[in-house]
Amino acid sequence: MRPRRFLPSIxxxxxxxxxxxxxxxxxxxEELNLTQSTVSRLILSLENQLGxxxxxxxxxxxxxxxxxxxxxxxxxxxxxxILKASMGxxxxxxxxxxxxxxLPTFATRWLGPRLSLFxxxxxxISVNLSTRFGRFDFxxxxxxxxxxxxxxxxxxxxxxxxxxxxxxxxxxPDFAEENRVDSLESIQQxxxxxxxSRPHAWRDWFEGQGEATNPGGGMxxxxxxxxxxxxxxxxxxxxxxxxxxxxxxxxxxxVPVLRSAVPMRGAYWLVWPDAKxxxxxxxxxxxxxxxxxxxx
Numbered sequence: 001m002r003p004r005r006f007l008p009s010i011x012x013x014x015x016x017x018x019x020x021x022x023x024x025x026x027x028x029x030e031e032l033n034l035t036q037s038t039v040s041r042l043i044l045s046l047e048n049q050l051g052x053x054x055x056x057x058x059x060x061x062x063x064x065x066x067x068x069x070x071x072x073x074x075x076x077x078x079x080x081x082i083l084k085a086s087m088g089x090x091x092x093x094x095x096x097x098x099x100x101x102x103l104p105t106f107a108t109r110w111l112g113p114r115l116s117l118f119x120x121x122x123x124x125i126s127v128n129l130s131t132r133f134g135r136f137d138f139x140x141x142x143x144x145x146x147x148x149x150x151x152x153x154x155x156x157x158x159x160x161x162x163x164x165x166x167x168x169x170x171x172x173p174d175f176a177e178e179n180r181v182d183s184l185e186s187i188q189q190x191x192x193x194x195x196x197s198r199p200h201a202w203r204d205w206f207e208g209q210g211e212a213t214n215p216g217g218g219m220x221x222x223x224x225x226x227x228x229x230x231x232x233x234x235x236x237x238x239x240x241x242x243x244x245x246x247x248x249x250x251x252x253x254x255v256p257v258l259r260s261a262v263p264m265r266g267a268y269w270l271v272w273p274d275a276k277x278x279x280x281x282x283x284x285x286x287x288x289x290x291x292x293x294x295x296x
Contacts, residue, residue, distance in 0.1 A: 005049060005050075006050075008046055008049055008050070010079075010082075011042060012042050012043075012045055012046040013046070013075050013079065014032060014079070015032060015039050015042035015043060015046070016042075016043060016054070016068075016072065016075065017072060017075055017076055017079060018031050018039075019039065019043060019055075019062060019064075020068065020069065020072040021076075023064075025039050025040060025043075025061075025062055040062075043055060043062065052067065053065065054071070077140065077142065080142050081142050084097075084099055084128070084142055096124065096125050096126075096279070096280055096281035097125070097126045097127075097128065098126070098127050098128070098144050098145065098281040098282060099128045099130070099142065099143050099144045099145075100127060100128065100130070100143065100144065100146065100147065100285075101129075101131070101132040101141070101143045101145075101146035101147070101148075102130075102131060102132070102146065102147040103131065103132070103133065103147060104131040104133075104223055104225065105223055105224040105244065106147060106149075106268065107129060107131055107147075108225070109224075109225075109243070109244055110243055110244075111129075111147065114292055115127065117288075117292075118285065118289075121288070122284055122285075125284060125285070127285070130143070132146065132148075133197065133222070138156075138157065138272075138273040139273075144272060144273075144276050144279060144281070144282055145270060145271065145272035145276065145282055145285070146270075146271050146272070147162070147268060147269070147270055147271075148268070148269055148271060149165070149266055149267070149268055149269070150266055150267070150269065151265055151266050153269055153271050156273075156274070157271045157272065157273060157274065158271065158272055158273075158274050158277055159269045159270055159271035159272065160269065160270055160286065160290065161267050161268070161269055162267070162268040162270055162289065162290070162293040163267065163268055163293045163294075164264075164266075164267045165241060165263075165264040165265070165266045165267055165268070166241070166242040166261040166264065167201065167205060167240060167241055167242060167245075167261070167262055167264050168239075168240055168242050168245040168249075168256050168257075168260040168261055168262070169187070169205060169237055169238070169239050169240075169256065169257040169258065169260075170231055170237070170238050170239075170240055170245050170248065170249065170254040170255065170256055170257060171231060171234075171237050171238070171254065171255060171257055172231060172232050172233070172234050172253065172254060172255075173252065173253075173254075173255055174234055175231075175234045175236075175237075176255050176257075178234075181237070181257045181258075182258075183258075184206065184209055184211050184213070184258070187237060187257065187258070188213065188215065188216055189216070190216075190237050191216070191217075191218040191219065191235065191236035191237070192215055192216060192217070192218035192236055192239070193218055193219050193221065193227045193230055193231060193235065193236045193237060193238045193239065194218055194219065194220045194221070194239075195220075195223075195224065195227060196220055196221070196222045197222075201239050201264065202215040202239060203215055204264050204265060205239055205262055205264070208259070208262035208263060208264065209258060209259055209262065218236050219235060219236060224240060224241065224244055227239075227240065228248060228254075231254060232248070232253050232254065237257060238254070242260065242261040245260075268293075270286060270290075
């Protein structure tokens, strides 16, 4: 049994959450399409139900207490869970739903073109995608699983490796004509393109080519898609995962430099919270994804 005193209505919680997010009753009222006085009454009703003051009143302003700020973090997660569950029911009333966080360029260039195959063979499962960078806390974000990059999975999650990282250095055809790119020494003199999340990638690439060196400087970007465009524009040498480089090389927009598909530290992983290990949609997706990752 759930005591109703500790289960405020959605209307009360939405008003509370909106006031905390905006820091203003006026802005919260605009978001909820309510009057300011209605929002204020809802906040007061929530305080009366909980028997705890959440705001200090100062000249008609509501100043959140430290307890209210902590409470809102949990309430916001709960509202997100309710929202995703309701959206999943509406979009797929007969089957399960998988909420997946995935690296942006991996999503558009590797997973996206393949995902229709999964949906065709698993018509009862809906997949919701959101892009994220790096590791994150499953407790703070309501995802069933994530595809990420790293040398290993981290404590508190379960996971399986999809495939190792292999990279290819690439330049535009015009850049290759205007600059020497036929030796490690010549590459060291050229501007290099770096990914923020992999600052040591160039050093590892040189080691993979058989030479330990400290590479030069260059432009820093936060996504491979930006790096690809920078390289096509002739801004430097891009170090790309081979599954990405293959596309631009085949189209003639980039050309490989020296040895291609050099093994690197790190791999792509499918990870999920331990509590989700038995979920049927996740199990089906994992089996399909591993088969795709093992393919050409």
